[in-house]
Amino acid sequence: MSRPVLDVRDLTKTYGDGPTAVHALRGVTLTVPRGEYLAIMGSSGSGKSTLMNILGALDVPTTGSYRLDGVDVSRLVDRQLALARNRLIGFVFQAFNLIPRTTALANVELPLAYAGIKAKVRRRRALDALDLVGLADRARHEPNQLSGGQQQRVAVARALVTEPALLLADEPTGNLDTRSTEDILDVFDQLSADGRTIVLITHEKEVGDRAGRLIRLVDGQVVTDVRQQAHR
Amino acid sequence: MSVGEVVRFALRGLSANKLRSALTMLGILIGVAAVILLVAVGNGSAQAVASRIEALGTNTVTVLGTGRGATLTLPIASALSDPVLAPDVASVSPVVSASATLTYDGTDHDVNSFVGTTPGWFTASNTPVGQGAAFTADDEAQGRRVVVIGQTVAEELFPGVDPIDQQVTVGGALFTVIGVLAAKSSTGFQDSNDTAVAPLTAVRQVLTGYGALNSILVEAASPGRVSAVQSQVASILDQRLGVTAGDTAPYRIQNASQLLETQTETADTFTALLGAVAAISLLVGGIGITNIMLVTVTERTREIGIRKALGAPRRTVLTQFLIEATLLSVIGGALGVLAALIGSRFEIVGVRPVIVPSSVALALGVSIAIGLFFGGLPAARAARLRPIDALRYE
Numbered sequence: 180m181s182r183p184v185l186d187v188r189d190l191t192k193t194y195g196d197g198p199t200a201v202h203a204l205r206g207v208t209l210t211v212p213r214g215e216y217l218a219i220m221g222s223s224g225s226g227k228s229t230l231m232n233i234l235g236a237l238d239v240p241t242t243g244s245y246r247l248d249g250v251d252v253s254r255l256v257d258r259q260l261a262l263a264r265n266r267l268i269g270f271v272f273q274a275f276n277l278i279p280r281t282t283a284l285a286n287v288e289l290p291l292a293y294a295g296i297k298a299k300v301r302r303r304r305a306l307d308a309l310d311l312v313g314l315a316d317r318a319r320h321e322p323n324q325l326s327g328g329q330q331q332r333v334a335v336a337r338a339l340v341t342e343p344a345l346l347l348a349d350e351p352t353g354n355l356d357t358r359s360t361e362d363i364l365d366v367f368d369q370l371s372a373d374g375r376t377i378v379l380i381t382h383e384k385e386v387g388d389r390a391g392r393l394i395r396l397v398d399g400q401v402v403t404d405v406r407q408q409a410h411r
Numbered sequence: 412m413s414v415g416e417v418v419r420f421a422l423r424g425l426s427a428n429k430l431r432s433a434l435t436m437l438g439i440l441i442g443v444a445a446v447i448l449l450v451a452v453g454n455g456s457a458q459a460v461a462s463r464i465e466a467l468g469t470n471t472v473t474v475l476g477t478g479r480g481a482t483l484t485l486p487i488a489s490a491l492s493d494p495v496l497a498p499d500v501a502s503v504s505p506v507v508s509a510s511a512t513l514t515y516d517g518t519d520h521d522v523n524s525f526v527g528t529t530p531g532w533f534t535a536s537n538t539p540v541g542q543g544a545a546f547t548a549d550d551e552a553q554g555r556r557v558v559v560i561g562q563t564v565a566e567e568l569f570p571g572v573d574p575i576d577q578q579v580t581v582g583g584a585l586f587t588v589i590g591v592l593a594a595k596s597s598t599g600f601q602d603s604n605d606t607a608v609a610p611l612t613a614v615r616q617v618l619t620g621y622g623a624l625n626s627i628l629v630e631a632a633s634p635g636r637v638s639a640v641q642s643q644v645a646s647i648l649d650q651r652l653g654v655t656a657g658d659t660a661p662y663r664i665q666n667a668s669q670l671l672e673t674q675t676e677t678a679d680t681f682t683a684l685l686g687a688v689a690a691i692s693l694l695v696g697g698i699g700i701t702n703i704m705l706v707t708v709t710e711r712t713r714e715i716g717i718r719k720a721l722g723a724p725r726r727t728v729l730t731q732f733l734i735e736a737t738l739l740s741v742i743g744g745a746l747g748v749l750a751a752l753i754g755s756r757f758e759i760v761g762v763r764p765v766i767v768p769s770s771v772a773l774a775l776g777v778s779i780a781i782g783l784f785f786g787g788l789p790a791a792r793a794a795r796l797r798p799i800d801a802l803r804y805e
């Protein structure tokens with residue numbers, strides 16, 4: 180068996196200390212093999228985003244180990260982390276996190292720019308990604324001129340544009356109507372079929388049903404972990 | 412990522428925050444321009460004072476009578492040119508002066524100082540003749556009624572006419588104009604071109620009578636001998652006028668270079684004061700910049716968090732924000748220098764500003780340092796954060 184893309188052991192995350200400390204993760208162990216399509220569900224505050232941020236190498240765990248593609252992330256220096264975030268991971272934030280006063284196109288181009296791709300190629304690929312999420316006609320709009328759902332789709336396009344091997348999406352359909360949700364999920368299905376690894380957080384059962392494996396978090400612990408027949 | 416790309420990012424960052432960029436640049440502009448201009452005004456007034464005094468000649472000593480009655484007389488003046496008692500004296504020019512009205516062709520013109528003196532005065536007092544000639548020792552001895560007029564007098568009395576060989580009436584007597592003085596820079600309250608100079612004998616005869624001299628202008632052999640001349644003159648005068656030790660002398664000796672020193676000190680103090688005001692304005696400008704930059708730290712920190720999450724290494728982020736800060740402060744500073752250069756072409760409170768190059772360097776240096784520091788520091792801090800902490804920054 181090839182080595183897993185994500186390999187997490189006894190992960191804990193505690194915010195603050197003393198009596199006000201919040202134990203967001205209380206020992207999560209999880210391995211995700213290459214090509215898996217994993218959905219994480221759980222009530223609000225159960226630690227889903229916390230886990231996702233650690234998986235995306237944006238945050239560090241309090242204790243426990245995290246191996247990304249076989250490499251211990253805690254040993255990586257800034258440059259290597261930057262490289263991993265840029266080349267390996269596509270991250271969709273729950274709060275979109277688009278750069279203000281910067282067009283949708285420029286936002287989507289950004290990861291390509293940091294990858295050192297030429298402006299012309301970059302533009303074409305960014306436009307393609309925007310087209311994929313149905314926003315080709317909004318390329319020149321700035322975030323504050325876009326609806327919540329449109330901003331979310333720009334964020335998805337930005338995560339997809341580098342064609343990452345690992346896509347981490349924190350509620351990518353949280354603000355979308357059924358039709359847009361369907362479009363985005365079709366894109367994810369396609370990526371999954373291409374062999375990419377996807378981890379997706381959701382509150383919606385229909386979204387979770389599309390994945391090949393479903394994990395439930397309660398109070399920072401994995402309570403169920405089932406492989407399922409994906410409903411397409 | 413190439414440097415050009417990072418610069419383009421920085422430019423995009425600046426244009427994405429136009430108001431902020433404009434305000435920051437304005438702050439730097441005003442600070443820089445204020446420092447340069449205020450220092451230039453101080454320097455300009457110092458130079459004006461210096462040139463005004465230098466115009467008197469720095470190697471001369473002026474003897475003024477202070478007592479009642481006729482202290483300074485012609486024999487006393489001649490006694491000062493004594494190669495034994497006063498070896499460092501190059502020339503002695505007795506001076507009388509009075510206000511007078513010059514009339515030519517029905518036009519009147521009043522001059523404050525119609526000077527009567529000897530030919531040596533022209534070189535001693537550093538007052539060259541521009542057109543025509545000065546009068547000679549012979550003119551003086553014969554009491555010829557000839558006069559050399561100042562530029563202002565020439566313009567007032569002889570508009571469009573060559574004044575040489577024309578005759579003007581002064582105190583009921585006719586004087587022939589034989590020369591026009593070269594224009595003197597006149598920065599004081601008095602117009603130093605509004606004057607006329609004639610032989611001592613003629614002026615005494617016509618205007619002032621044969622009383623005391625107004626002053627005696629003594630020229631030293633070299634600027635270094637001025638103080639020697641001063642004491643030589645003093646001892647001759649004391650002897651001649653019978654002044655004993657302890658008495659207050661009925662004369663006063665003025666030394667142009669002493670005058671220059673005290674006046675320059677005053678001007679320097681003025682410059683320092685203006686410089687302090689300017690430094691305060693630069694500081695206030697700096698605080699303004701700091702304020703604007705700090706206000707946007709939250710937003711920019713979040714932006715840095717996003718960029719890092721998308722795979723920007725710390726160096727690239729830092730470079731971008733440093734370039735932004737540099738561009739702001741360099742452009743702002745350059746515009747400030749430009750504004751100061753334009754401003755210095757105009758007279759400010761009656762002073763022609765003269766730019767001090769070091770003030771340009773200082774103002775630019777300080778403003779760029781402020782811009783870099785307060786633009787770069789928050790960026791450097793944010794770039795070191797984990798992306799998620801930068802994103803949560805409030």
Ligand SMILES: Nc1ncnc2c1ncn2[C@@H]1O[C@H](COP(=O)(O)OP(=O)(O)OP(=O)(O)O)[C@@H](O)[C@H]1O
Nearest residue numbers: 194195201203222223224225226227228229230803
């Ligand atoms: N920076 C922080 N400081 C302190 N506590 C935090 C911080 N971030 C999250 N928490 C706490 O950690 C717990 C887990 O938060 P997390 O964001 O992972 O929840 P979630 O499962 O993503 O919830 P939701 O479905 O609402 O997004 C919550 O109780 C939250 O209050």
Ligand SMILES: [Mg+2]
Nearest residue numbers: 227228229273
């Ligand atoms: Mg969440």
